[in-house]
Amino acid sequence: MSALIETSHLTKIYGSGETAVRALDDVSVTVQPGEFVAIMGPSGCGKSTLLNLLGALDLPTAGEVRIAGENLARLKDIDRFRARTVGFIFQLHNLIPTLTAAENVEVPMYGQGSDGRERKQRAAHLLHLVGLGERLQATPGQLSGGQRQRVAVARALANSPAILLADEPTGSLDSQSGEEILALLDELNREQGVTIVVVTHDRRVAQSTRRILRMRDGRIVDDHLLSDPYEEDLRTLAASRLGQALMGHNELHADYLNEAEKTVLVQVLDRIHKP
Ligand SMILES: Nc1ncnc2c1ncn2[C@@H]1O[C@H](COP(=O)(O)OP(=O)(O)O)[C@@H](O)[C@H]1O
Ligand SMILES: [Mg+2]
Numbered sequence: 001m002s003a004l005i006e007t008s009h010l011t012k013i014y015g016s017g018e019t020a021v022r023a024l025d026d027v028s029v030t031v032q033p034g035e036f037v038a039i040m041g042p043s044g045c046g047k048s049t050l051l052n053l054l055g056a057l058d059l060p061t062a063g064e065v066r067i068a069g070e071n072l073a074r075l076k077d078i079d080r081f082r083a084r085t086v087g088f089i090f091q092l093h094n095l096i097p098t099l100t101a102a103e104n105v106e107v108p109m110y111g112q113g114s115d116g117r118e119r120k121q122r123a124a125h126l127l128h129l130v131g132l133g134e135r136l137q138a139t140p141g142q143l144s145g146g147q148r149q150r151v152a153v154a155r156a157l158a159n160s161p162a163i164l165l166a167d168e169p170t171g172s173l174d175s176q177s178g179e180e181i182l183a184l185l186d187e188l189n190r191e192q193g194v195t196i197v198v199v200t201h202d203r204r205v206a207q208s209t210r211r212i213l214r215m216r217d218g219r220i221v222d223d224h225l226l227s228d229p230y231e232e233d234l235r236t237l238a239a240s241r242l243g244q245a246l247m248g249h250n251e252l253h254a255d256y257l258n259e260a261e262k263t264v265l266v267q268v269l270d271r272i273h274k275p
Contacts (some may be wrong), residue, residue, distance in 0.1 A: 002069060004162065004195050005031040005054055010063035012049050012218075023049040025218035026063070031197065033162070036189040036208075039199045041215035047199040048167055050215070054197065055086045055165045068162070083108060087156030089166040093148045095140040101127055101151045102136040108158040126154035130184055146177025153184055157194075164188065166198040170205060182208055237264050 012024035023046045031037055039047050052058040053065055056072045065072045067085060075081050087108075095104045105123035114122070127136055130150040132143075140148050149169060156164055166185065170178035186208050188194045198205060207226070214222035237243040240261045257265070 003030040003066070004033045004035075004068055005029075005197070006066040007050075007054070008064055008066075010050070010053060010065065011061050012046070012053060012058070013061045022218050024053070024060070027218070027220055028063075029213065029220055029223070031195060033195055034189070034193050035211060036186070036196045037198070037211045037213060038205060038209040039197065039213045039215060040201070041221075045215045046218040047215055049218075051165050051167050051197065051199055054163075055088055056082050057088075083112060084159050085161055086163045086165055087158070087161040089149075089152050089156045089164065089169045091168040091171040093140070093152035095148055095151055095155070097140050100137045100139055101132060101143065101154075104140070104151055105154045105158055108155060112159055122158070123154070126157050127151070129157070130154045144177070145173050146180055149173060149177065149181050150184065153181065153188075157188070162195060164194050164196045166196065168199055168201065170200070170202055178202065179204070237261075240264065 007030075008028045010024055010027040011022070014021045014023055025046075027046075027050060039050065041047055049058070053060050054067075056065070056067075056075075056078050059073070067081075070081070072078065072081075096107070099107070102120065102123040105126055106119045109119045109122065124133070124136055127133055130153050132147060132150055132154070135143065135147065138147075140151070143151065149172075153169075156166075164185070169185070170181050173181065182205055185196055185198065189196050196209075198209065210226050212222070212224045212226065213220050214224070240257075242257055242261050242265060
């Protein structure tokens with residue numbers, strides 16, 4: 001499988017001379033189609049800088065970004081490429097206050113070759129998808145924070161991007177609305193196959209993703225794949241003496257079990273007995 005996002009030796013330095021800030025330092029990372037990745041790390045470690053470079057909102061000082069094999073630095077029409085390939089969600093939704101929810105969702109569709117009727121239909125479809133099918137004509141001021149962020153998600157999906165980049169999308173929301181946005185991203189990833197990279201401080205957000213990149217001082221210091229807890233239990237079981245015994249590699253003696261193995265056994269049996 002070829003990578004959807006690939007950076008090599010990506011470096012970003014803001015300013016020059018004594019005031020220069022090395023916001024990103026030699027970052028090489030790949031993301032496969034369909035992944036749901038969280039970027040975590042302390043404030044100022046370069047998370048937004050990385051996200052902006054992935055979405056071609058800014059240019060690197062050195063190194064390169066490839067999206068679906070295309071080197072962003074070599075693209076002739078970067079605006080068109082960005083509009084079609086990536087959707088952005090920011091901490092503050094940036095909706096246009098004088099436009100309705102539907103009109104806000106239509107904004108990125110202009111210049112992409114669709115006519116007015118198609119734009120309206122697609123905006124309605126996307127707002128249904130994010131659970132706002134009844135609020136097409138509401139302006140941002142008439143919506144709650146969580147609903148506004150849903151509109152922003154729908155807008156980010158306007159041109160069916162392969163990649164959704166979200167920079168602290170739950171950062172300005174109460175925890176209930178945050179969880180709803182999260183569930184929505186999860187659904188988009190699982191059901192529509194959208195590849196998502198989300199910057200977050202929120203542990204809950206990170207836990208609902210399947211991979212966590214931890215950054216510090218402009219570098220990726222940890223790249224951790226999260227597997228299904230059930231699979232993790234089975235793996236632990238398979239590696240245990242009990243697992244070995246069940247698989248016929250060993251003779252089973254109850255006193256072989258340590259506490260951790262007993263716990264796993266109870267959990268697994270519990271799951272097996274549940275429908
Ligand atoms: N436009 C800019 N000009 C100068 N320095 C910047 C700019 N944007 C970010 N920085 C600096 O780069 C570093 C990384 O910033 P950022 O990527 O926004 O971090 P994070 O999103 O992890 O909080 C910080 O030290 C920040 O002050
Ligand atoms: Mg940031």
